[in-house]
Amino acid sequence: MAEPFVKIRNLSKSYWRGGRQVPVLAGIDIDVAEGEFLALMGPSGSGKSTLLNLMAGIDNADTGTIEIGGVEITSLTEAELTAWRSDNVGFIFQFYNLVPVLTALENVELPLVLQGLSRKERKERAAFFLGLVNLSERTDHYPGQLSGGEQQRVAIARAMVTDPLLLVADEPTGDLDRRSAEEVLELMEKLNREFKKVIVMVTHDPKSAERAHVIRHLEKGYLNAAP
């Protein structure tokens, strides 16, 4: 059997609240195969976002290891982790999180600033990915001038522009109407299918989860048995 793309072992995480330690994840083991589209489901507060954030390298685990594409990110320093994120992870948030003072194109271009590309290369790349999400006409629009679905598509273009290994999406359709949600999900399927992106998506909507190859359920910090 081939090595899994994401390999998580014995991952634990707890938060301190009012002087008490509240466990959120308790000894999680999970593998995500190369080319997989995984949906993480579970009730609110079960630790889905926490697990996703750990995989994306924006949070620190208490114990356990996370290996992604052969890199053990749990042993990276903060600066290394920051650089690793910019090269390897694309983020899709529930509320899009576009920078309001930048245009659609500039938002997509933003992660490329960290890649040391020339201005011209950045513009071209950003324009290409804006075209991929069918928003070429919205290049100079600011986020405030776009619908929720359009904003999320800009965010997807931004997540793709650095050609990351992994896309993480935390309730990407949670704030969208049905139609926009369908568009976004179709786009994500396409990225998985045609661009071979590994996608981990948190959702509590079963219809959204149907798009994924694999669905895992989190329950009070424990993963239910794999299907």
Place this chain on the structure above:
Amino acid sequence: MAVPFMYSYRSLWTRRLTTALTAVGMALVVFVFAAIAMLAEGLEKTLVETGSAENVAIVRKGAVSEVQSGISRDQAAILETWPGVATGRDGRLLAAKELVVLISLSKRGTDKPSHVVIRGVSPVSLVLKPQVRLTEGRMPRPGTNEIMAGSSVSRRFEGAGLGETIRFAMRDWKVVGLFDAGSTGFSSEIWGDVDTLMQAFRRPVYSIVIFRMSDQGSFQQIKNGIENDPRLTVEAKRETVFYADQSKALSTFLRVLGTSLTLIFSLGAVIGAMITMYSAVANRVSEIGTLRALGFARASILSAFLLESLFIGVVGGALGLVMASFLQFLTISTMNFQTFAELAFSFTLTFRIAAQSLVVALVMGLAGGLLPAVKASRMNIVDALRTG
């Protein structure tokens, strides 16, 4: 890698009203700072230019100004022929004995009296003071009640125009000439013949003896000789130093005042900037989380926010300087604290003052922005992203 400058710039533009108000606060501080520095500079420039480096000015020992000085006729005679005094083209020694008296005159348009310097001069005085040019009329003749007035005196004082008369020392004096001495202190004086004026004021002594050195390098030797001569009770200074020293007290006072006012006012401007920047950070918490998630380092966030407040500082500094630069068109007259005479001078903006003003503005921007920027850079990514 830095967050694009565009990001900081547009963020400021989005909240342009608070940005502008904050910048105006800084502009006022810079204005005060620059204005006072320009005042001190103008004053110093005027008084330094009042002298010439190749001239020696001799006054009674311990006298800070010409008005307080007195040099007896026999001491003056010794000084006039001191070895090392240059000779003019006509063979005359280039030395002048002058009298300086303060009188009270009314300003034009008001009854408010103000002190004016009357200087008794001899023809050689004009050679020694090449800054002084007769612009209209002629020189006063010795033995007559004739005077000439400096340009800024004739403009501002009642009766000091060409052909008008001024009453002092119980006589009427006719203004037969006007002279201009550029921005020097002489422009604020009235000149007449020294012997005539000494008679009129019943003064037995001169105020100052001035001579040109034939060799500039011999100043120290001349000074030592004069000050060690047992017949003399005087001190000798270079003329430039002599007049500059007169401005020292006032310009030092102005500099201290300027620094204190700047410090006090800047505290307000810095707090203003801090409030502005803290609220900017508070409004953009999730944006900061997003940037960090995308891979921008803490240092990049820090510099992006610092850049914003420095930019406010630059705008405020530029605005304050522009406001202050208009002051150059004003001529200020103030009391010269040493002589208590009116002295006209202008606000003078120099490159150094402009640079210092911008530094003041940048320091305010930095001081106001530092804590908010540090706060922004310290945020935990996950917490920041959870903030709606």
